[in-house]
Amino acid sequence: MAEERKDKPAGDAASLRERALRLLARRDYPRAELERKLLGYCAAQSAAGSAADSADVDDEEFAAASAAAVGALLDQLAARGLLSDSRYAENRVRARAARYGNARLEQELRQRGVEAEVRADALAGCSSEIERASALWRRRFGCIPGDANERARQMRYLAARGFSGDTVRRVLATAADDSDDVREDDEAC
Template sequence: MPDLRVRALQMLTRRDYSRAQLQAKLAVHAESEEELNAVLDTLQSERLLSDPRYASQRVVARAGRYGNARLRQELKQQGVGEADIEAALPEAGDEAERCRAVWLKKFGQAPGSAEERAKQMRFLQYRGFSGDAIRRTLRGVEE
């Protein structure tokens, strides 16, 4: 168990992990599921492992490039609970403003044709921005 704890602490000193991520990484080194859960529970009780903190940091780091849908999907894939995701998403800021910033960086000029408009919308959808944020961005640009 001390070996597993040391390994977990070494990983956590480099960056934060969600509980599910750390569990997956440490599973190959654990002798039993109970030992692994005991180490993770201890780390959580000592506040060295925290899904809300991980979600918050991840949202802040990636909000400049992605919309709420993409951020939500990534956090779910990394094993973060729905309540922690909902608590972290407001830290990203206004989605429409982020959408406009991404659009400006990528395109910078109003679409000249319906095909170009569709291309820009697809790009922003892929980045996880809501339909409302995309419409507001493109409507503001075209006026």
């Protein structure tokens, strides 16, 4: 049985492909994240196989063969257009840009294993950070802070969502300038 395991590094290539397609049917994945999931699946299959075999098999050789099988599968999926880091990054940015700043979006993409060039292209395709921060501020607060504590709270809220300090200051300064044109009694928080 140990010989069978060496011949089939990822359990069964068909089951590995089926698992990848099932994951991609639910949502887009960046290549690095899908690779981690599939390698975890291979490791689980390996552990189940070695527990059943209880034979001494070289786990490093098995892991290298599994990694090669996963890499080949990911190359096939990318060639067919089923796996695309740029599509994933664009969709992720589009879905979350209204609530988060560029720093947060960049960090999320980096954690998912998206390359720097793809991250930059995806972020360049979204609307300006100041417009998004202003819209978020209006939805959340809508009025100029009356005291320093409230102003600090609003600034922390925007900063915690990944908006740069300069953007946060500009949003609140623009809101303060706009409030000068409106009567003060209409702006009470």
